[in-house]
Amino acid sequence: MIRIGHGYDVHQLVPDRKLILGGVKIPHTLGLLGHSDADVLLHAIADALLGALALGDIGKHFPDTDPTYQNADSLELLKHVVSLIEQQNYRLGNLDAIVIAQKPKLAPYIPEMRRNIADACNADLSQISIKATTEERLGFTGEEKGISAHCVALLIDCT
Ligand code: ZN
Numbered sequence: 001m002i003r004i005g006h007g008y009d010v011h012q013l014v015p016d017r018k019l020i021l022g023g024v025k026i027p028h029t030l031g032l033l034g035h036s037d038a039d040v041l042l043h044a045i046a047d048a049l050l051g052a053l054a055l056g057d058i059g060k061h062f063p064d065t066d067p068t069y070q071n072a073d074s075l076e077l078l079k080h081v082v083s084l085i086e087q088q089n090y091r092l093g094n095l096d097a098i099v100i101a102q103k104p105k106l107a108p109y110i111p112e113m114r115r116n117i118a119d120a121c122n123a124d125l126s127q128i129s130i131k132a133t134t135e136e137r138l139g140f141t142g143e144e145k146g147i148s149a150h151c152v153a154l155l156i157d158c159t
Pocket of ligand 1: 009012021034038039040043
């Protein structure tokens with residue numbers, strides 16, 4: 001038995017916030033706005049994992065009205081989601097994610113993002129694909145108003 005999930009997330013880019021993607025702090029003039037650390041990539045991944053087992057979304061599990069999650073480390077949130085998956089005897093088959101950002105160049109940070117995500121998912125690096133692209137200066141990502149991320153994930157039943 002295999003299950004597929006899809007996740008999508010967007011956060012606004014603003015001054016005076018850190019830019020954290022895939023658990024990596026990236027030097028940039030703008031950062032992502034959000035209740036947690038606003039790690040848009042990890043949020044899309046967590047939503048894909050939850051979606052694969054029809055467990056709702058991260059807004060349901062970690063409400064932004066709950067002060068517990070103020071500036072929360074999204075790697076910890078992802079680990080919690082993985083524990084929910086494992087409680088149901090599923091494990092990650094693979095995931096494929098893409099971050100859409102006009103700036104900065106993300107390629108140098110992708111190896112560290114993959115390692116963080118593999119660790120959080122109790123998975124091997126070969127199961128984690130992270131890509132980055134721009135939208136050619138079009139739309140809100142192209143105008144540097146925000147960053148979006150998509151993820152698809154396959155879960156495997158271990159029972
Ligand atoms: Zn988010």
